[in-house]
Amino acid sequence: MGASDFSSLPHIGEALKRKEDYRFLTGAGSYTDDINLPHQSHAVFVRSPHAHAAIKSIDTARAEAMPGVTKVFTGKDVEGKMGGLPCGWLITSTDGTPMKEPPHPILAQGKVRYVGDHVAMVVADTVEQAKNAAEAVEVDYEVLPAVVDLRDLAGAPKEAALHEAAPDNHCYKWAIGDKAQVDAAFAKAAHVTRLDLTNNRLIPNAMEPRAAIGSYNRASDEYTLYVSNQNPHVERLLMTAFVLGLPEHKVRVIAPDVGGGFGSKIFLYAEDVALTWAARQLNRSIKWTAERSESFVSDAHGRDHVSHAEMAMDKDGKFLAMRVHTDANLGAYLSTFSTAVPTILYATLLAGQYTCPQIYVEVDAWFTNTAPVDAYRGAGRPEATYLLERLVSRCGWELGLSQDEIRKRNFITSWPYQTPVALQYDVGDYRACMDKAEQLADVAGFAARRAASEAKGLKRGIGYSSYIEACGIAPSNIAGALGARAGLFECGEVRVHPTGSVTVFTGSHSHGQGHETTFAQVVAARLGLSPEQVDVVHGDTGRVPFGMGTYGSRSISVGGAAIMRALDKIETKAKKIAAHLMEASDADVEFANGEFTVKGTDKKVTFGQVALTAYVPHNYPLDKLEPGLNETAFYDPTNFTFPAGTYICEVEIDPATGTTRVDRFTAVDDFGTIINPMIVEGQVHGGLVQGIGQALLENCVYDRDTGQLLTGSFMDYAMPRADDFPEFKIGTVCTPCTHNPLGTKGCGEAGAIGSPPAVINAVLDALHPLGVKEFDMPASPSRVWEAIQAAK
Amino acid sequence: MQVQFKVNGKPASVDVPPNTLLVHALREHLQLTGTHVGCDTAQCGACTVLVNGRAIKSCNTLAAQQQGAEITTIEGLAQPDGTMHPMQAAFKDCHGLQCGFCTPGMVMSAVDLCKNHPGAGETEIRELLEGNICRCTGYQNIVKAVQQGQRAMAAA
Numbered sequence: 001m002g003a004s005d006f007s008s009l010p011h012i013g014e015a016l017k018r019k020e021d022y023r024f025l026t027g028a029g030s031y032t033d034d035i036n037l038p039h040q041s042h043a044v045f046v047r048s049p050h051a052h053a054a055i056k057s058i059d060t061a062r063a064e065a066m067p068g069v070t071k072v073f074t075g076k077d078v079e080g081k082m083g084g085l086p087c088g089w090l091i092t093s094t095d096g097t098p099m100k101e102p103p104h105p106i107l108a109q110g111k112v113r114y115v116g117d118h119v120a121m122v123v124a125d126t127v128e129q130a131k132n133a134a135e136a137v138e139v140d141y142e143v144l145p146a147v148v149d150l151r152d153l154a155g156a157p158k159e160a161a162l163h164e165a166a167p168d169n170h171c172y173k174w175a176i177g178d179k180a181q182v183d184a185a186f187a188k189a190a191h192v193t194r195l196d197l198t199n200n201r202l203i204p205n206a207m208e209p210r211a212a213i214g215s216y217n218r219a220s221d222e223y224t225l226y227v228s229n230q231n232p233h234v235e236r237l238l239m240t241a242f243v244l245g246l247p248e249h250k251v252r253v254i255a256p257d258v259g260g261g262f263g264s265k266i267f268l269y270a271e272d273v274a275l276t277w278a279a280r281q282l283n284r285s286i287k288w289t290a291e292r293s294e295s296f297v298s299d300a301h302g303r304d305h306v307s308h309a310e311m312a313m314d315k316d317g318k319f320l321a322m323r324v325h326t327d328a329n330l331g332a333y334l335s336t337f338s339t340a341v342p343t344i345l346y347a348t349l350l351a352g353q354y355t356c357p358q359i360y361v362e363v364d365a366w367f368t369n370t371a372p373v374d375a376y377r378g379a380g381r382p383e384a385t386y387l388l389e390r391l392v393s394r395c396g397w398e399l400g401l402s403q404d405e406i407r408k409r410n411f412i413t414s415w416p417y418q419t420p421v422a423l424q425y426d427v428g429d430y431r432a433c434m435d436k437a438e439q440l441a442d443v444a445g446f447a448a449r450r451a452a453s454e455a456k457g458l459k460r461g462i463g464y465s466s467y468i469e470a471c472g473i474a475p476s477n478i479a480g481a482l483g484a485r486a487g488l489f490e491c492g493e494v495r496v497h498p499t500g501s502v503t504v505f506t507g508s509h510s511h512g513q514g515h516e517t518t519f520a521q522v523v524a525a526r527l528g529l530s531p532e533q534v535d536v537v538h539g540d541t542g543r544v545p546f547g548m549g550t551y552g553s554r555s556i557s558v559g560g561a562a563i564m565r566a567l568d569k570i571e572t573k574a575k576k577i578a579a580h581l582m583e584a585s586d587a588d589v590e591f592a593n594g595e596f597t598v599k600g601t602d603k604k605v606t607f608g609q610v611a612l613t614a615y616v617p618h619n620y621p622l623d624k625l626e627p628g629l630n631e632t633a634f635y636d637p638t639n640f641t642f643p644a645g646t647y648i649c650e651v652e653i654d655p656a657t658g659t660t661r662v663d664r665f666t667a668v669d670d671f672g673t674i675i676n677p678m679i680v681e682g683q684v685h686g687g688l689v690q691g692i693g694q695a696l697l698e699n700c701v702y703d704r705d706t707g708q709l710l711t712g713s714f715m716d717y718a719m720p721r722a723d724d725f726p727e728f729k730i731g732t733v734c735t736p737c738t739h740n741p742l743g744t745k746g747c748g749e750a751g752a753i754g755s756p757p758a759v760i761n762a763v764l765d766a767l768h769p770l771g772v773k774e775f776d777m778p779a780s781p782s783r784v785w786e787a788i789q790a791a792k
Numbered sequence: 793m794q795v796q797f798k799v800n801g802k803p804a805s806v807d808v809p810p811n812t813l814l815v816h817a818l819r820e821h822l823q824l825t826g827t828h829v830g831c832d833t834a835q836c837g838a839c840t841v842l843v844n845g846r847a848i849k850s851c852n853t854l855a856a857q858q859q860g861a862e863i864t865t866i867e868g869l870a871q872p873d874g875t876m877h878p879m880q881a882a883f884k885d886c887h888g889l890q891c892g893f894c895t896p897g898m899v900m901s902a903v904d905l906c907k908n909h910p911g912a913g914e915t916e917i918r919e920l921l922e923g924n925i926c927r928c929t930g931y932q933n934i935v936k937a938v939q940q941g942q943r944a945m946a947a948a
Binding site: 258 | 809819824825826827828829830831832833835836838865866867869870874876880883884885887889890891892893894895896899914915917918919921922924925926927928929930931932933934935
């Protein structure tokens with residue numbers, strides 16, 4: 001079925017209320033910490049208090065003698081018994097050498113490399129006993145010099161080397177584009193705009209802290225891991241194949257209700273491995289739930305780029321070439337997809353929505369004594385968008401062009417479009433998104449609003465951002481050629497029951513996205529059922545055939561497409577059964593609205609009759625067709641999808657205090673076909689608040705000398721709250737994706753990708769009259785006030 | 793020590809160490825796991841319950857301090873036949889939840905908010921929700937849900 005036929009089916013585009021809400025609203029959700037297994041023990045991790053230190057000795061004797069304590073595991077216990085945490089993406093440096101890939105031990109081996117590094121695991125009868133014993137584990141550290149800030153890498157003493165494999169803390173130098181052609185274009189440019197900027201480090205802070213229960217059944221030699229995770233099959237694959245060397249059929253990973261992920265729960269973490277392994281050593285279930293303070297130091301962080309960008313233009317402001325250098329902070333170890341974020345997921349997006357014929361991007365990635373950095377809502381694409389959209393607005397300001405004019409002069413206007421940085425955009429309409437955004441934002445009324453603000457002694461600014469992202473990750477062969485060590489398809493199983501209701505098993509995982517509703521709408525639409533007749537199962541390797549999970553806004557476009565393929569198979573088989581029942585030829589049978597008919601006759605049978613016949617095959621072509629109606633499909637996309645849009649922000653700043661208020665925010669997105677507009681709008685809202693949160697509030701700060709995390713609680717790290725925002729204006733444009741059967745593009749990350757530059761461009765627009773030309777996130781009152789003072 | 797209170801309309805007794813927080817008594821001793829722990833600094837509000845009709849953060853009080861109190865958790869908000877409280881229904885109707893983790897605390901705060909500030913407008917609602925953090929919804933639909941729940945509670 002094609003995307004245009006699909007989008008006209010019943011339930012597609014319907015704002016159906018969510019099937020999952022009742023359990024969440026009545027306290028009946030089942031998150032990992034809500035689960036308790038019989039006779040379970042509790043684990044607490046001893047974590048490094050130092051950013052960088054050698055472990056001279058660990059004495060566990062006193063801790064192990066404490067009441068209720070079963071065992072204290074240290075690096076010595078795991079050494080040689082398991083591998084380290086693997087990195088899922090190999091990046092090759094410009095000189096042809098592979099990235100430096102130092103070991104990432106499950107429990108520290110002789111050294112700790114960031115505050116929060118996992119040193120020992122204490123197992124006891126209760127959490128309190130484990131905590132008390134953890135405090136009694138004596139670790140003798142020899143503190144080494146730490147480097148946490150990219151600016152301090154040059155000139156750091158040799159003792160500041162984190163890993164033997166990387167004596168200068170350099171992981172890789174990677175590049176894309178034709179440098180010689182870019183340099184030649186710059187030589188001929190009428191104008192060059194330059195920009196230095198920092199993309200500040202963030203801490204994901206899903207509201208449910210990470211948690212896991214490792215469990216082992218000696219009778220069957222089977223392991224079960226309950227874990228707050230976005231992709232249980234990937235978790236199992238990485239843990240069994242790369243770390244523990246266990247056969248996959250003996251390990252079941254269950255990701256039950258998960259309280260938000262935002263990327264931070266994609267990864268295989270040391271705690272998950274340690275709990276699974278120790279469950280067998282101690283022959284008991286072991287539970288661990290992170291405290292929030294522990295999440296702050298031990299979850300993978302996001303962003304942390306420092307970049308220099310240059311745009312070459314002709315005299316009319318047409319882009320000729322772009323040159324970018326980025327230093328990326330990877331933290332102390334390579335987390336699961338960390339290496340792809342500042343390269344494949346970043347540099348390939350730097351063409352944006354523009355016809356820039358030549359682009360050259362060079363990335364240096366570094367180890368520092370900080371928590372590992374990995375994918376966080378948007379993963380590379382927010383970093384690209386922030387850089388490009390800040391640069392483009394500056395180009396306009398320098399040439400005396402408005403923010404919309406500089407964009408309109410450079411927009412891509414025909415598709416498919418091959419960018420100079422590897423991607424081929426299949427479809428879009430960037431101008432339509434901007435026009436609609438300008439209308440919704442009442443840009444025409446901005447001048448009057450600015451004058452009103454001025455009259456109150458306030459500075460008002462407007463900021464634009466026209467983002468594009470690559471979602472629906474990914475064609476496995478392309479990802480593999482680029483260094484991915486896994487496939488990136490998705491799997492779906494459609495199980496039609498004898499009475500005609502359906503259970504769908506998907507490899508996608510919902511941790512807030514509402515798949516139980518959206519996927520049910522897809523199946524109901526195709527089979528002519530009501531969504532109540534369709535249940536969706538996810539998050540359990542014991543029930544779902546296979547899966548690559550949810551990240552990169554891929555669920556509907558890859559996971560949904562796999563379900564569509566399974567539905568194709570269901571329809572094909574059901575038509576054969578219907579043909580038999582109606583004594584017609586297969587080719588003459590048509591299926592619509594849940595009914596099979598024979599062309600040119602009034603014969604019909606319902607989907608329910610066919611389902612029953614499949615399982616009660618008394619009158620059935622048993623010689624040609626198996627009984628049953630249960631189909632599985634894998635879908636590997638042929639291209640990425642390219643959601644795009646324009647966001648417009650208006651801020652009002654009190655120059656006396658630096659207080660910056662977002663007064664208006666408008667987002668217009670092209671997500672292609674939309675299954676459930678209520679859910680899509682909710683995804684945009686959430687993304688916007690994370691992006692505006694980065695621009696206004698959030699900032700992860702390590703002490704530059706000691707490497708201590710200074711923003712280690714909700715008292716110190718400014719999370720966005722309800723009173724930080726106005727009501728948003730949201731709109732959509734629809735150009736359906738051309739290469740998947742739904743026409744969908746994905747919507748989970750757009751808000752977080754597009755919004756930060758819109759906010760900061762608005763801040764700069766407001767502060768230009770005061771002489772402020774440079775500004776880095778976040779626009780907290782003190783930083784804005786300081787920028788105003790510095791410009792005086 | 794033994795602590796007695798009334799939870800969701802029924803007498804409950806727990807035998808807990810004196811330093812047990814109310815939230816742990818609810819989750820671990822009474823198996824009322826709808827009340828969540830999202831932080832360790834009384835900032836996120838995921839553990840909000842009603843104590844004697846007022847919303848409090850159950851991570852910020854000892855179980856022993858609530859001896860004799862009437863406590864309502866998210867499990868006790870719906871009617872016995874499962875029909876949701878108007879505020880729960882409003883959250884579903886307005887898509888005021890995504891991952892659901894902050895939701896129980898958010899709903900309990902919203903119930904308190906509407907009882908004690910029945911005339912609160914959008915700005916005031918946003919300010920009064922300051923003690924509850926949501927990472928998914930961007931608060932847009934939570935504010936709408938509270939407004940709808942407010943009208944429904946006033947009409948009830």
